[in-house]
Each structure stands twice: as C-alpha cells, then as structure tokens.
Amino acid sequence: MRNPFQYGGVVSGQSFCNRTQEAADLRRAVENAEKLFVYSERRLGKTSLIRKVLAELPEEEYLTVYIDLWPTDGETSFVLACAKAFSEAMATNTDKLLHTAKTFFSRLVPAVTANDEGKPIVTFGFDQKRPDVPLLEEVLSMPAKAAEKESKRIVVVFDEFQQILEYESDVVERLLRSSIQHQTDVAYIFCGSRKHLIRQMFMDSQRPMYRSGSHYPLGLIAEEHWQKFITEKFTGTGKRISAEIITALCRLTEGHPFYTQHLCHPLWELCEEGGEVTLEMIDQATGLLLDRESYAFMNLWDSLARNPRRFLKGVAAEGPGVQVFASGFLRKYQLGSSSNVQRAIELLLKKDIIDKEEGGMVIPDRFFRLWINSKQGI
Numbered sequence: 001m002r003n004p005f006q007y008g009g010v011v012s013g014q015s016f017c018n019r020t021q022e023a024a025d026l027r028r029a030v031e032n033a034e035k036l037f038v039y040s041e042r043r044l045g046k047t048s049l050i051r052k053v054l055a056e057l058p059e060e061e062y063l064t065v066y067i068d069l070w071p072t073d074g075e076t077s078f079v080l081a082c083a084k085a086f087s088e089a090m091a092t093n094t095d096k097l098l099h100t101a102k103t104f105f106s107r108l109v110p111a112v113t114a115n116d117e118g119k120p121i122v123t124f125g126f127d128q129k130r131p132d133v134p135l136l137e138e139v140l141s142m143p144a145k146a147a148e149k150e151s152k153r154i155v156v157v158f159d160e161f162q163q164i165l166e167y168e169s170d171v172v173e174r175l176l177r178s179s180i181q182h183q184t185d186v187a188y189i190f191c192g193s194r195k196h197l198i199r200q201m202f203m204d205s206q207r208p209m210y211r212s213g214s215h216y217p218l219g220l221i222a223e224e225h226w227q228k229f230i231t232e233k234f235t236g237t238g239k240r241i242s243a244e245i246i247t248a249l250c251r252l253t254e255g256h257p258f259y260t261q262h263l264c265h266p267l268w269e270l271c272e273e274g275g276e277v278t279l280e281m282i283d284q285a286t287g288l289l290l291d292r293e294s295y296a297f298m299n300l301w302d303s304l305a306r307n308p309r310r311f312l313k314g315v316a317a318e319g320p321g322v323q324v325f326a327s328g329f330l331r332k333y334q335l336g337s338s339s340n341v342q343r344a345i346e347l348l349l350k351k352d353i354i355d356k357e358e359g360g361m362v363i364p365d366r367f368f369r370l371w372i373n374s375k376q377g378i
C-alpha cells in the first residue's frame with residue numbers, strides 16, 4: 001500500500017490539509033486585483049496554497065500566470081522566465097503558442113517543443129538584430145495586453161520573489177513597481193520564503209517596492225486540522241492513531257506542514273496494517289529522521305562559534321516564546337552580555353538558521369531543533 005504522507009513537492013487534493021481561511025483570503029485578494037506579498041519560512045506550503053487558489057479560479061474568467069523566479073539570476077533570465085510563463089498561460093496548443101510568443105515578444109525568438117505529456121513548452125532566444133526594443137518593459141506590460149486580448153482578468157504570481165534581491169541591479173524591482181501601479185485590474189502575488197528579506201522589501205522606505213502592496217504572513221497549520229488529516233490518512237489505510245499521539249507529534253513539529261508530513265511518513269511505515277501507533281514509534285521515527293540528517297547537522301554545528309551554539313541550545317530547549325535578552329536566559333546559557341546575543345542573532349539570521357517571528361525566535365528546521373535537544377553533550 002502506498003504511504004499516504006507526502007513531503008517535498010507541491011501537494012494538492014487529498015494530500016492538502018485545511019488552509020480554508022487562507023485560501024479564502026487569497027481568493028479575495030485576487031478578486032480585488034490586489035498586490036499582495038505572501039511570505040513564510042521555508043516549506044510552509046506557500047506554493048501549494050497558491051497553486052490551489054489559482055486552480056480553483058474559474059477558467060473562463062481568469063488567466064493565471066505563475067512565474068517561478070528560483071532559477072533566475074538577473075534581468076535577462078527574469079525576462080525569459082516571464083515571457084515563457086505568459087506565452088504558455090495564453091496558448092493551449094503549439095501553433096497558438098508560437099503565434100502568441102511572436103506577437104507579444106518582438107525581440108525574442110521562440111521555439112516550441114512538447115514535454116513528456118505532449119503539452120507544448122516554449123523556449124526563447126534573443127533576436128540580436130533588434131537590440132533597441134526594451135525587453136523588460138515589454139514583458140512587464142504583458143499582463144495589461146493579455147487582459148485586453150483575452151478579455152479575462154489576470155493574476156500574476158511571482159514565486160520565490162526574494163530571488164530578485166540577488167540580481168546585480170534593482171532595475172527589475174523599480175520597473176516592476178511602476179508597472180504594477182498602473183495595472184489596477186491585474187492581481188499580483190509576490191511569494192517568498194526568506195521572510196526578513198521579503199519584509200525588508202516592502203517595509204524599507206529605501207527600496208523600490210516599498211509599500212507597493214499589502215502583506216500576508218502565512219502561518220503554521222493548527223493541531224485541530226492535523227488531528228483530522230492524520231487520523232483520516234491512518235484509518236483510510238487500515239491503521240490507527242490516537243488523538244494523544246497526534247498531539248505529541250504536533251508538539252514535535254509545531255504543526256509545520258513539511259516536518260509534520262515528513263515525520264508521519266516513517267511513522268506510517270513503522271505501524272503494521274491493522275495496528276495502532278504507539279509513543280515508542282514516534283521516538284523511533286524521529287530517531288530515524290535525525291540519524292539521516294545527523295551528518296549535515298553536525299557539520300552545521302561545527303561551523304558555528306561558541307556563543308551562537310549556546311544561543312541555539314537555549315532557543316531549542318526553551319521554545320520560540322523565550323525572552324532571549326532576559327538576564328535569566330543569559331545566565332542559564334552562559335551568554336555573558338546581551339551584545340553577545342545580538343551578534344549571535346545577526347549571524348544566525350544571515351545564515352537562515354533562525355528566523356524572527358511575532359512570538360520570538362524560531363529554528364525553522366524543526367528536525368535541527370530536535371537534534372540540538374537530543375544532543376545534550378554538544
């Protein structure tokens with residue numbers, strides 16, 4: 001029988017737990033043609049949620065364009081990624097795709113191939129003979145043109161938006177700002193996973209995207225939803241799990257979707273068909289996962305100096321709500337002064353080992369936190 005827990009890629013359908021409120025909120029934002037920044041720590045389910053919201057929009061009314069900026073590293077690859085996403089969103093067959101690509105992107109030379117499922121895929125090169133046409137403006141004006149041509153409402157999603165901070169110049173950010181301001185009928189969702197960077201982008205008055213939209217921090221999934229989801233997955237496959245065990249499991253993962261699914265995966269394997277999950281199985285499953293990661297965790301730990309390690313130990317043991325500048329914390333974890341804590345925080349934030357939440361400091365990798373707690377001697 002197939003393991004019902006999925007982790008890693010985008011999840012949908014039966015593998016998607018709750019997020020009813022979040023989906024409704026994003027749907028409203030789309031209907032109102034808002035410009036919205038959606039952000040959270042890594043692997044919290046942003047892409048899955050946004051994909052679901054896009055898929056549920058009526059096709060006859062909306063044209064949805066999803067652009068993954070992860071592989072882009074500058075203006076050129078940004079332009080190519082946008083051109084590709086727009087052409088593919090607007091064309092359903094190969095001929096139409098080629099036509100669309102040629103009509104809309106005068107300086108790009110399109111070539112169309114088919115993927116494994118026979119769906120047309122477009123790739124672009126540049127027409128060097130026409131260097132005068134401003135490409136970036138061309139792709140950024142695309143949503144307005146597409147709205148007119150298709151007589152549909154347009155939703156543009158930029159996923160992994162923090163990537164544009166890696167670009168050499170801020171020209172993309174600047175032009176994007178001015179073009180979205182004029183496109184009052186187009187909904188834009190900017191989605192990103194390095195929260196402090198995304199926040200900085202729209203909250204720092206020095207940055208081009210400053211206050212160019214509203215923001216939506218995506219949170220964890222509450223235990224009550226996991227209770228239903230996990231119970232159904234076990235009972236649906238002829239195994240049992242009690243509410244208390246699910247509570248214990250959620251305490252370990254803090255309801256983080258990726259880590260919850262990841263831990264449920266070996267737990268389901270450990271439980272025999274017709275059997276019931278025990279607390280020992282949770283320890284076993286956790287042990288298995290930590291063993292698998294221990295080499296990487298050890299390397300990461302070795303790369304840190306004494307104070308960041310002590311700080312991490314404290315946060316791992318006390319949980320996110322702990323007052324890290326309080327004298328009790330400094331004393332207990334031998335941190336000396338609050339300036340040592342400040343330096344440790346800066347370093348760990350930069351390395352993405354911790355993240356700042358409304359409730360305090362979190363170690364986003366829930367397994368790393370468990371690993372630190374399990375190694376008292378380190």
Ligand SMILES: Nc1ncnc2c1ncn2[C@@H]1O[C@H](COP(=O)(O)OP(=O)(O)OP(=O)(O)O)[C@@H](O)[C@H]1O
Pocket residue numbers: 006007008009010011015016017018019040041042043044045046047048049193257258259261262
């Ligand atoms: N609503 C959900 N229900 C159940 N599991 C979920 C849900 N959302 C996310 N997950 C789990 O988290 C994993 C990561 O999801 P997803 O890729 O959507 O997150 P993300 O925030 O876009 O990640 P990244 O930061 O890497 O872009 C999924 O493979 C799945 O295991």
Ligand SMILES: [Mg+2]
Pocket residue numbers: 046047048159
């Ligand atoms: Mg994602």
